[in-house]
Amino acid sequence: MRAHARxxxxxxxxxCGVIALSVLAGPLTAPIQAPTVVDADEPEPTARASDRVPFxxxxxxxxxxxxxxxxxxxGEIADVTIQFRNVGHTDWILGSPSExxxxxxxxxxxxxxxxxxxxxxxxxxxxxxxxxxxxxxxTFSFKVAGAAPGVYRLHVRPVVEGxxxxxxxGVYVDITVx
Numbered sequence: 001m002r003a004h005a006r007x008x009x010x011x012x013x014x015x016c017g018v019i020a021l022s023v024l025a026g027p028l029t030a031p032i033q034a035p036t037v038v039d040a041d042e043p044e045p046t047a048r049a050s051d052r053v054p055f056x057x058x059x060x061x062x063x064x065x066x067x068x069x070x071x072x073x074x075g076e077i078a079d080v081t082i083q084f085r086n087v088g089h090t091d092w093i094l095g096s097p098s099e100x101x102x103x104x105x106x107x108x109x110x111x112x113x114x115x116x117x118x119x120x121x122x123x124x125x126x127x128x129x130x131x132x133x134x135x136x137x138x139t140f141s142f143k144v145a146g147a148a149p150g151v152y153r154l155h156v157r158p159v160v161e162g163x164x165x166x167x168x169x170g171v172y173v174d175i176t177v178x
Contacts, residue, residue, distance in 0.1 A: 050096040056164035060088035061100070064137055069174040072146030077116055080124075080173055081141045084158050084166075092132040098160060101126040102140040105168070106155035113147035114175065124156065146177035 061084040070078035082102065086092055092100040104110065104122045118124045124142035132138045144154070152175045158166040 050091075050093045050098070053097040054090040054160065054163055058088050058090040059098075059160055059164050059166055061085065061138075061158045061166040062087050063169045063171050066171070066173065069176065070144065071176040071178065072144075073178055074146045074149065076146045077143050078145075078175075079141060079143055081139060082156065082171065082173070083137045083139050086132045086134055086136050086138065088166075089134065091134070092127055092129075092138055092160075094127055094130050097163070099126055100132065100138050100166075101159050101161060102142070102156050103159040103165070104154065105157045105165075106153075106172075108153070110144070110152055110154050110175075111147055114144050114152065116143035116145050118142060123159075124154075144173075144175050146175075149177050151176050 064083040064085045066082040067080055070080065072078055084100070086100075090098055092098055101119065101123045102125050104124065109122065112121075115121070115124070119126050119142075125140040127138040128141060129136070129138060138158075140156075154173045154175060156171050156173070157168050160166070
């Protein structure tokens with residue numbers, strides 16, 4: 001009789017455990033979601049991983065290369081390209097809070113007449129690549145114009161707006177107008 005009582009208690013405990021597990025497991029598992037159908041008239045959801053604002057300590061760059069310094073006549077326009085390597089821990093993503101821009105720095109800014117279609121008045125350009133992962137290169141292309149004879153030094157430095165200026169490696173472009 002004692003053996004039957006032990007088996008009965010064991011079965012009762014097992015049944016209670018299965019019931020308790022099924023009751024508790026219900027809320028712990030996520031329901032199966034139907035595929036999302038995107039309507040062309042509705043805007044895309046904006047919450048993406050790329051919307052994360054990076055920490056300043058994650059952002060680092062290293063100058064890689066640039067075009068030769070231009071020599072212009074008055075009114076002539078030249079293209080300038082500068083590249084920086086991403087040596088930080090966060091991707092630079094175009095159109096996101098981690099987008100990298102080239103900022104004008106220094107005590108003597110370039111005269112306004114020499115800035116041709118810059119991204120912003122003190123930002124010659126932003127990265128041209130959609131994503132620049134670690135050790136990848138970001139390219140900045142912009143135009144300058146010869147406005148008055150002289151030699152003008154444009155100091156630039158990478159910046160993630162509202163987050164941090166990246167390393168100051170003393171990068172500049174000398175623009176000679178003859």
